[in-house]
Amino acid sequence: MGLGPPLPMLFKSRRNLIILLAIAVVAVGALLWAGTGRADHLQGSTYSTSPGGYGAWWQWMEQRGNPVERWRKPGDELTNLPTPVTLLRIDPRPITNIAPYGDGGNVTPQEWEWVARGNRLVYLGRWAELTEAPFTQTVASDQGPVRIQGRRRSPQKEGKILADEYGTLIWRQRQGRGEIIWVVPPFLAANAFQDDPGNFALLQSLLTEGNNPLWVDEYLHGYKDTETLQKEGLASVWAYLQNTPLMLIFLQSLVAVILLVIFGNRRFGQPQAPPSPTSNNNQAYIHALAQVLEKGDRPQFVVQQLLQAESPSLQRRLGNLPKAKESEATAALLTNLSQPDKLPKNESDLRVWLKQWQQLQAQLPPSS
Numbered sequence: 001m002g003l004g005p006p007l008p009m010l011f012k013s014r015r016n017l018i019i020l021l022a023i024a025v026v027a028v029g030a031l032l033w034a035g036t037g038r039a040d041h042l043q044g045s046t047y048s049t050s051p052g053g054y055g056a057w058w059q060w061m062e063q064r065g066n067p068v069e070r071w072r073k074p075g076d077e078l079t080n081l082p083t084p085v086t087l088l089r090i091d092p093r094p095i096t097n098i099a100p101y102g103d104g105g106n107v108t109p110q111e112w113e114w115v116a117r118g119n120r121l122v123y124l125g126r127w128a129e130l131t132e133a134p135f136t137q138t139v140a141s142d143q144g145p146v147r148i149q150g151r152r153r154s155p156q157k158e159g160k161i162l163a164d165e166y167g168t169l170i171w172r173q174r175q176g177r178g179e180i181i182w183v184v185p186p187f188l189a190a191n192a193f194q195d196d197p198g199n200f201a202l203l204q205s206l207l208t209e210g211n212n213p214l215w216v217d218e219y220l221h222g223y224k225d226t227e228t229l230q231k232e233g234l235a236s237v238w239a240y241l242q243n244t245p246l247m248l249i250f251l252q253s254l255v256a257v258i259l260l261v262i263f264g265n266r267r268f269g270q271p272q273a274p275p276s277p278t279s280n281n282n283q284a285y286i287h288a289l290a291q292v293l294e295k296g297d298r299p300q301f302v303v304q305q306l307l308q309a310e311s312p313s314l315q316r317r318l319g320n321l322p323k324a325k326e327s328e329a330t331a332a333l334l335t336n337l338s339q340p341d342k343l344p345k346n347e348s349d350l351r352v353w354l355k356q357w358q359q360l361q362a363q364l365p366p367s368s
Contacts, residue, residue, distance in 0.1 A: 044090030044124065044186060045221040046070065051192035054090060058216070060200050068214040072225040076110045084118045084178070086212040091125030091186060092221055116176025122206050125186030128152040133166035143205055144198030150185050181206050299350035300343045314364070
C-alpha cells in the first residue's frame with residue numbers, strides 16, 4: 001500500500017510549488033518581523049552588543065570601580081531595595097512612539113513615589129521637540145566634549161545640566177527627597193560612542209552623584225529573574241516558547257507539515273479501493289465491430305446494414321406525412337440514398353452520406 005508521492009514529487013506540481021513558496025515567504029516575513037521587534041526591545045540594554053546597546057559602557061563602569069547591578073523585576077518592587085539607590089532606565093521605544101514630555105516619561109505612579117522617598121532615577125530617552133539643531137553636534141561639558149546625535153531639545157529652563165543654543169539636553173527635576181535626571185538622547189553612552197570618552201564619563205557622573213548603589217533597569221528590555229518568571233507563570237519551557245519567536249517557528253512548521261501531508265495525497269484514514277468498472281457487453285461488441293469495419297474499409301457494408309435495420313420504421317414514418325407531395329419528395333430522397341451507385345466508397349463519402357441520412361430523419365414524423 002503506497003503512502004502517496006515522495007517529497008520531491010511535490011515540487012513537480014506547479015500548484016504545490018506555489019503553496020510551498022507562499023509558506024516560505026510568510027515564515028521568513030514573520031521571523032523577520034519577530035526578530036526586528038526583539039532587536040528594538042534590546043535597544044539600551046547592557047546585555048546588548050549592538051550599536052544601540054550599552055554593553056560596552058556597563059563593562060567600562062565595572063573596570064572603573066563603579067559596578068552597576070542589573071534590575072530584572074517590575075518597577076513596583078523597587079520599594080524592596082534599601083533607600084537610597086540610583087536606577088538607570090534607558091527607554092527602548094523609538095522616540096516617535098513616546099508621548100510628549102508632559103506625561104512624565106515611562107514612569108508609573110508607584111515609581112514616582114519611590115523616587116520621592118529619597119531615591120534617584122536617571123532616565124534616558126525623554127521625549128522632546130524637534131529643533132533646527134544639526135543631527136550630529138559636539139557639546140562641551142565638565143567631563144569633556146560630548147557627541148550628541150539627534151535634533152530634539154527640550155525648552156526646560158530649570159535644573160539644566162547640559163544644553164546648547166537649541167535647547168536643553170539634560171536637566172534635573174526634584175521629587176520629594178529624591179530626583180529624576182531627564183536625558184533626551186537615548187544613546188548618550190551606547191556602544192556606538194565607545195570612541196567618545198566624554199559620553200561615557202558624563203553618564204557615569206550622572207549616576208555617581210550621592211554615592212548610592214547603582215542599578216540599571218533590564219526588566220524594561222525583557223530580562224526577568226527566576227522569581228519574576230515564576231510569579232508571571234513563565235518558568236515552564238512551554239510558556240517560555242509562547243513568549244519567544246521559537247513558538248512562532250513551531251506553529252509555522254506544524255502548518256507546513258499539515259499542508260504537505262494534504263497536498264502530498266497522504267490520507268488520514270483507511271485507503272479506499274477505486275470502484276471496479278462495470279462491463280457493458282453490447283457497447284463492447286459495437287465498439288469492436290466498428291474497429292473491424294474501420295480497418296477493413298467497408299463503408300458500403302455499414303450503409304447496407306443500416307438501411308436494412310431502418311427500412312420498416314422508415315416506411316411507417318413516410319406514411320405518416322400529412323401531404324402527398326412531402327411524402328413523395330422524402331421517398332425520392334430515401335431512394336436516392338439507397339441507390340448502389342450512391343453508396344459511399346470511403347470514409348469521407350460515408351460522412352457525407354450520414355449527414356444526408358440525418359437530414360432525412362429530421363424531415364420524417366416520429367414513428368407511431
